[in-house]
Amino acid sequence: MARRSSIGDPEALRSSLVELLTDFEGHLKHSDLREQVRELIPANHLLRDLGSSLLRDETAKAARERILRYLLKYVGVVIEGEELMVIGGISEYARRIRELRVEHGWKIITGYTVKDMKADDENGVAEELDPMKPDDYMLLTDKQDRDAAYRWNVAKTIRNEKELSVRDKILKYFRKNVGKEVSGEELRYVAKDKSEWARRTRELRTEYGWPIATQNTGRPDLPVSMYVLLEDRQAPEHDRVIKDAVRREVYMRDKHTCRDCGWNHGLWNPSDARHLEAHHVQHHADGGENTVENLVTLCNICHDVRHRKGENG
Template sequence: MARRSKQQEPESLRKELIKLLTNFEYELQQGDLRSKVLSLVPAHDLLRDLGSSLIPKEHASSARDRIIHYLQKYPRTVIDGNELMVVAGIGEWARRVRELRVQFGWTIVNGVTAKEMDKEGEFPLDNIDVSKIGPDDYVLINEEQDRDAAFRWNKANEIRRKNLSVLNKILEYMRFNVGKQITGEELRYVANNKSEWARRVRELRTEYGWPVVTKTTGMPDLPVGMYVLVEDRQAPEHDRVIPDPVRRTVLQRDGYKCQECGWHHEKWNPSDPRHLEAHHVKQHAEGGANTEENLITLCNICHDNIHRRRVKR
């Protein structure tokens, strides 16, 4: 069984560690390799104890608690995995990070997921240069714990085992969680960790007309890295294939408000779960272009009403 680190007074541990390393001078002069290795084991244990003791026991007593305590002190900051290893004081620190994400609902994104999100423009944190993030780096995106996460991850595990395409796995998971915030880590997991997952999410929105919104594509008050399927319906074919950069510019230009009734996401409630869409002034089916000049922001209710009136005419 792996040794657990022991939280003690850091200064006493430091002195004990110095004493051990000073005495190691004698071992270096000896010829037996195993004797040298065995002499370093206590120093290795002391170093782990010292790392775990940097966070007082009354604040965090377990390795998992120390990791989230450390991440909460530095939210939306790139944290090297080695830092988490030090404060955890155990060799299985990476498993504890996964537990925090899967079982306890903390939105912790690793470097691989961050890069895949950034390719689709879904990681807009100005203080982070995604190109410099490594696979063993971590970022706590949201400081609020999602207590429904464990239930969602169980469903994600069920869907990822199905014999479906990556796109259809993601769509099934989103439709199961309509109206709920889903993390990029969840979607990557559903997709069996295939790097194409972020591109498939974009395709669901821009090619298949599913109202998947993010912070940059319709719901600016969403935390970075969150995805929401706001309604279980596809947009009409003529209102699909709008490039995300164009859609984003139109929403920003119109102040994220419906230009017909003035609805915006601050008015959202469960009895009126609207969302914003981009509408062609001149219909796409009639040659209307996917340009900023030919698009305006409408809520889905007004959007449907306009198209209904056009059909009647």
């Protein structure tokens, strides 16, 4: 059974470690290889105990709890995996992070997921995620997601459906979670860790017309790398070819507010689940282009009203 790190006084642990390493000079000169290795085992234990004790919190005895406390001190900050190895006092820190995410609902993004998002040119990777390396982590929010364990069980079922493509699996998962925040980590898992998940998610929005919003495409309130299927219906075909970069610029120009009724997401409530859409001033079928100049921001209610009145779409 692996040894668990213990919590102690950091200064006392440091002093013991220095003393042990000082004595090790003699072993380097006079001991054989195996004895040298065996003499370093207590130093390795002390070093792990020292890392585990840096929080100075006697209640955080388990590695998972120490890792969580550390991440909560640096919400929205890129954390290297080796930092979590030190503070957790274990080499299996990645498994503990997965437990925090899957079983306990903490929104932790990994550098592997960000790498997939970057690979899709039209995915708007936020500036704070840009420097993330594969073995980096970021806690997106200090709010725990109580429904996460249930969603991950749903994700596991869909992930194992062999007859579905990656895109179909992602869509099915979104449709099981309409209106709920879904993380890139969940989508990557549903896709069986295939890097194409980010591209397929974008295609569902821009080519197939599913209203999947991100921080850069209609929901500036969302944490980075989070997605929401706003409504369980596809957009009309003429709205499915608007590039994310264009849509984002239109929303930003209009301050993420409906040009007809003044609605924005700051007014959102569960009984009025509106969302924003891009509306063609000159109908796409009549030669209207997918340009910032030919698009305006409308909420889905006002967009439907204009279409019922026979206005351009």
